[in-house]
Amino acid sequence: QVQLVQSGAEVKKPGASVKVSCKASGYTFTTYGISWVRQAPGQGLEWMGWISAYNGNTNYAQKVQGRVTMTRDTSTSTAYMELRSLRSDDTAVYYCVRESEEMATIYFQYWGQGTLVTVSS
Amino acid sequence: DIQMTQSPSSLSAYVGDRVTITCRASQSIATFLNWYQQKPGKAPKLLIYAASSLQGGVPSRFSGSGSGTDFTLTISSLQPEDFAAYYCQQSYNTPRTFGQGTRLEIK
Numbered sequence: 001q002v003q004l005v006q007s008g009a010e011v012k013k014p015g016a017s018v019k020v021s022c023k024a025s026g027y028t029f030t031t032y033g034i035s036w037v038r039q040a041p042g043q044g045l046e047w048m049g050w051i052s053a054y055n056g057n058t059n060y061a062q063k064v065q066g067r068v069t070m071t072r073d074t075s076t077s078t079a080y081m082e083l084r085s086l087r088s089d090d091t092a093v094y095y096c097v098r099e100s101e102e103m104a105t106i107y108f109q110y111w112g113q114g115t116l117v118t119v120s121s
Numbered sequence: 122d123i124q125m126t127q128s129p130s131s132l133s134a135y136v137g138d139r140v141t142i143t144c145r146a147s148q149s150i151a152t153f154l155n156w157y158q159q160k161p162g163k164a165p166k167l168l169i170y171a172a173s174s175l176q177g178g179v180p181s182r183f184s185g186s187g188s189g190t191d192f193t194l195t196i197s198s199l200q201p202e203d204f205a206a207y208y209c210q211q212s213y214n215t216p217r218t219f220g221q222g223t224r225l226e227i228k
Binding site for chain 2: 035044045047050059061062095100102103104105107108109111112114
């Protein structure tokens with residue numbers, strides 16, 4: 001079965017960086033893209049960006065463009081999301097999501113368990 | 122960016138009620154619209170994709186409809202396990218924006 005297992009919770013100081021990992025299993029990693037979605041405490045869902053697991057192409061949301069880098073390692077079927085220059089409003093649960101496509105529609109079928117990143121001085 | 126607006130933001134209902142949540146896109150997105158359910162402390166779960174296609178394993182009391190800019194998620198007879206937050210999301214283009222969510226509570 002498809003599984004996405006993320007790295008553990010992080011506590012960072014403002015200005016620091018965080019790198020969250022997402023290890024995929026149960027499918028051919030390079031076949032599907034991975035998106036990253038975050039959710040601030042008590043708030044809604046925010047799409048941060050996407051990486052092609054096939055060739056590493058990326059597409060980032062304007063809000064985090066310049067601070068975020070998404071990468072992947074096909075040898076370990078792992079995707080990574082690094083966010084730099086952290087601010088307090090980056091405090092959130094970060095999810096990796098495997099995209100699926102059917103009827104020309106892309107949807108988020110498989111989600112990681114989430115990684116809480118807390119930014120606090 | 123395409124803005125997704127859900128209504129209502131919160132809703133109280135009884136077990137057995139029929140409820141409808143609406144989602145409006147700021148421009149036409151054809152049927153590139155998905156619905157998710159999220160329970161506290163859990164990752165979202167896909168319910169509906171392509172506006173009206175029921176994801177496998179999702180109970181048939183859930184249904185979706187709409188095209189263009191206006192969409193609805195309907196739960197035909199609320200069950201205790203349906204009390205959760207619901208989000209629409211467009212996949213017409215990037216950024217893949219979500220609605221602000223609808224919190225469904227027990228009355």
